[in-house]
Structure formats: C-alpha cells, structure tokens
Amino acid sequence: MYADALRSTFPDLDPGVDDLFLLEPHQIAELPERAPSRELAAVLHAHSTVCGFLLRRHPAIEGYLTELLADHGPVAEGELAACEQALVWELADWIAYQRAPEMYDAGAQVDWDLAAVTELVTLDGQVVIDAGAGTGRVALAAAAVARHVYAVEPVATLRRYMRARATRLGLDNLFAVDGFLHAIPLPDASADVLVTCQAIGWELEDELLEIRRVVKPGGTALHLFGASSARDSDNPLLRALVTHGYQPDTYDDGSVVIQRYCLQIGAGPELNRDPVG
Ligand SMILES: C[S@@+](CC[C@H](N)C(=O)[O-])C[C@H]1O[C@@H](n2cnc3c(N)ncnc32)[C@H](O)[C@@H]1O
Structure with missing residues (x-):
C-alpha cells in the first residue's frame, strides 16, 4: 500500500x-x-x-x-x-x-543531481520547461544556468513555495506556471529542453503530444525516475516511453541513481492518439 x-x-x-x-x-x-x-x-x-x-x-x-x-x-x-x-x-x-511543501521537498523520492540532465544535454543559456515541477527541485537547479525556466505545476501552494525559493536564491529567470503536462500553457516550439522528474503518465498520449508541440525541433525531452522505477522492467509507463522513441539509460554517480528516458524531438517515430499496445 x-x-x-x-x-x-x-x-x-x-x-x-x-x-x-x-x-x-x-x-x-x-x-x-x-x-x-x-x-x-x-x-x-x-x-x-x-x-x-x-x-x-x-x-x-x-x-x-x-x-x-x-x-x-x-x-x-x-x-x-x-x-x-x-x-x-x-x-x-x-x-x-x-x-x-518543505516536508515534501525533504522527503522527495528521487535524490537529485543536475548532472543527470547536463550529462545528456546542455542547459546553458537554454529555455527549459520542468513539467510537474513540485517544489522546484529540478527547476531551481536548472535556473542557475538556463536563460529561462518555466516550472509547470498545477498545485498553487507548490508554485508559491517555488517562487519564494527562487526569490531567496536571487533567481529572476524562473517562472512558476499553472498547468498540466497534457495542457502546457506555453506556445509551440518555445523550449529547447523539457524535463520531468517523477512526473509523467497521468494522460500519457496527450502529454507526449504536448511535449512535441512545445519543444523546438532538435530540442530534447528528458524524463527522470528514481532507482526503484529503474528496476521495474514491467512498468507499462517506461515501456510506452521506449515505444515512443525514448532512449533509456541509467545515471549513477555512486550515490545517486536516476533512470533517464531521453528523446531528441524530431528524431522519434511520429505519435498518434491511439493507445499504446
Ligand atoms: C511526484 S511529484 C514530483 C515533483 C518534482 N518533479 C520532483 O522531482 O520533486 C509530481 C508533481 O506533479 C504534479 N502533477 C500532478 N498531476 C500533474 C499533471 N497532470 N501534469 C503536471 N504535473 C502534475 C504534482 O502536483 C506534483 O507536484
């Protein structure tokens, strides 16, 4: 349970x-x-x-x-x-x-290390979306190097918490945006990189279509999961990501283990609205 x-x-x-x-x-x-x-x-x-x-x-x-x-x-x-x-x-x-929110932040399921992202794609000067941003663990780290970070998060308390932390850290390039992964309130081709961390799969097919819409051709979508997900080879969500062209691998720096699913937009198979078989 x-x-x-x-x-x-x-x-x-x-x-x-x-x-x-x-x-x-x-x-x-x-x-x-x-x-x-x-x-x-x-x-x-x-x-x-x-x-x-x-x-x-x-x-x-x-x-x-x-x-x-x-x-x-x-x-x-x-x-x-x-x-x-x-x-x-x-x-x-x-x-x-x-x-x-501070208790949620402290108890987060995935230990976090920005290198898990930057090892695959640079964030320097880029426009980044962190969708399902929670308390902003990924978004805040990304904002230290990115041009702009749009942290999409449906829970208002978490958006407020994230904004307060950004202010304390002197980050004026992080924008906490109300929205869902399947309905991202940002224009087409507006981001270089979209990241999720333990935050995808509520309405997967629509979410993947939104990701292709908001990320520029040639940009990158990257989904991160904790070590326990990495062991779950029967996880239908992870299998579906692979079906949609995402490349799985594992980041392991000796203390942090993160399962990554990465796609260069424009490089994967075209999506349709049929459910994944
Ligand atoms: C498990 S938490 C992960 C938070 C953060 N990415 C992290 O790694 O700490 C999932 C987050 O996604 C948000 N969320 C829930 N439904 C969502 C949806 N349909 N689209 C985007 N985010 C959603 C939740 O409010 C929550 O903040």
Missing part, C-alpha cells in the same frame, strides 16, 4: 479528515484510482460536508461517488477513526503538497 511508504516519508505530517478540504480538482478526479473504496465511502457517509465539497470542487466525480456510496455502507462507529486514517495516509503526499 502507498500509505505505508508515505507514513515513513512524512512521519511528522499527522493528516486528518479536514485535510481533504485541501484537495484540488485534478486530485479529486484521481480519487477512483488512489483512494481505498471502503474507507473513502466510510468517510463520506460520516462527513457529508466532505462529500459536498468533493462534488462542488469536481462535479464530474458525482457518478463515481454515487456508485461508491451505494456499494459500501457506513461502518460501525468504532471503525470510523481507522478508516479516516487509512484514507488520509493513502493521500498524504497531496496533503503534504498543501500543508508542508
């Missing part, structure tokens, strides 16, 4: 049911895949305001919630607290984004 990993990553977080009011619409849309059904139903039966909040914030969730509440009845009073904890811990990274 993801909750176990999150409990050890964020030992001081102490999430509660009221943290569910911090969820963003795109996160509510992901609840069917992320939230344990029985526990979510138990919480919604017991806390009708949370249910109302989710419906208001992301109306398209209504069909799923209606079915969920019909399939799972309320739990006994003595069981409710355990259900609440199981649910909020399963979503604890989203809660950490909102309540404690």
Whole structure:
C-alpha cells in the first residue's frame, strides 16, 4: 500500500479528515484510482460536508461517488477513526503538497543531481520547461544556468513555495506556471529542453503530444525516475516511453541513481492518439 511508504516519508505530517478540504480538482478526479473504496465511502457517509465539497470542487466525480456510496455502507462507529486514517495516509503526499511543501521537498523520492540532465544535454543559456515541477527541485537547479525556466505545476501552494525559493536564491529567470503536462500553457516550439522528474503518465498520449508541440525541433525531452522505477522492467509507463522513441539509460554517480528516458524531438517515430499496445 502507498500509505505505508508515505507514513515513513512524512512521519511528522499527522493528516486528518479536514485535510481533504485541501484537495484540488485534478486530485479529486484521481480519487477512483488512489483512494481505498471502503474507507473513502466510510468517510463520506460520516462527513457529508466532505462529500459536498468533493462534488462542488469536481462535479464530474458525482457518478463515481454515487456508485461508491451505494456499494459500501457506513461502518460501525468504532471503525470510523481507522478508516479516516487509512484514507488520509493513502493521500498524504497531496496533503503534504498543501500543508508542508518543505516536508515534501525533504522527503522527495528521487535524490537529485543536475548532472543527470547536463550529462545528456546542455542547459546553458537554454529555455527549459520542468513539467510537474513540485517544489522546484529540478527547476531551481536548472535556473542557475538556463536563460529561462518555466516550472509547470498545477498545485498553487507548490508554485508559491517555488517562487519564494527562487526569490531567496536571487533567481529572476524562473517562472512558476499553472498547468498540466497534457495542457502546457506555453506556445509551440518555445523550449529547447523539457524535463520531468517523477512526473509523467497521468494522460500519457496527450502529454507526449504536448511535449512535441512545445519543444523546438532538435530540442530534447528528458524524463527522470528514481532507482526503484529503474528496476521495474514491467512498468507499462517506461515501456510506452521506449515505444515512443525514448532512449533509456541509467545515471549513477555512486550515490545517486536516476533512470533517464531521453528523446531528441524530431528524431522519434511520429505519435498518434491511439493507445499504446
Ligand atoms: C511526484 S511529484 C514530483 C515533483 C518534482 N518533479 C520532483 O522531482 O520533486 C509530481 C508533481 O506533479 C504534479 N502533477 C500532478 N498531476 C500533474 C499533471 N497532470 N501534469 C503536471 N504535473 C502534475 C504534482 O502536483 C506534483 O507536484
């Protein structure tokens, strides 16, 4: 269960049911895949305001919630607290984004080293997009050498956190932009390099099309993953990247291991909107 990993990553977080009011619409849309059904139903039966909040914030969730509440009845009073904890811990990274970005930053899944990028492509004087930028670990490092860095991130708290860090570091070339990888709010052919770190695959086919649109012909797209992903040869996301022409390799400097998937735009097979087989 993801909750176990999150409990050890964020030992001081102490999430509660009221943290569910911090969820963003795109996160509510992901609840069917992320939230344990029985526990979510138990919480919604017991806390009708949370249910109302989710419906208001992301109306398209209504069909799923209606079915969920019909399939799972309320739990006994003595069981409710355990259900609440199981649910909020399963979503604890989203809660950490909102309540404690610095905790998320400290517990990030991938140790980071800009050399993992610059070994493959120079960022000096380049226009770089870091998509799914989180607390800006990649974007801030890139901004030290790049001309401009556009850090695309849908969570407002994380964009604010990133901006504050850029200001403290005296970086005036980092722009934190609201957006998604499948809908990047930047013009065609506007970037030399696009990087993601543990941040691709929500809507992969549309994301790959967006990447080809925003990166200049001859530019580079690079997706980074932690060492555990590197061992997962059955990971359908990683296989799909290879199908789309990305070249896999591993960066290993003795302390940091990063799996990289790199594509020179204009060099891979043309994409279409058919799902990857
Ligand atoms: C696992 S974190 C990685 C953050 C950062 N790249 C790092 O390495 O620390 C994933 C990030 O992607 C953001 N995100 C979620 N859905 C997204 C989407 N559809 N498009 C772009 N970013 C998204 C999350 O808010 C989160 O900040």
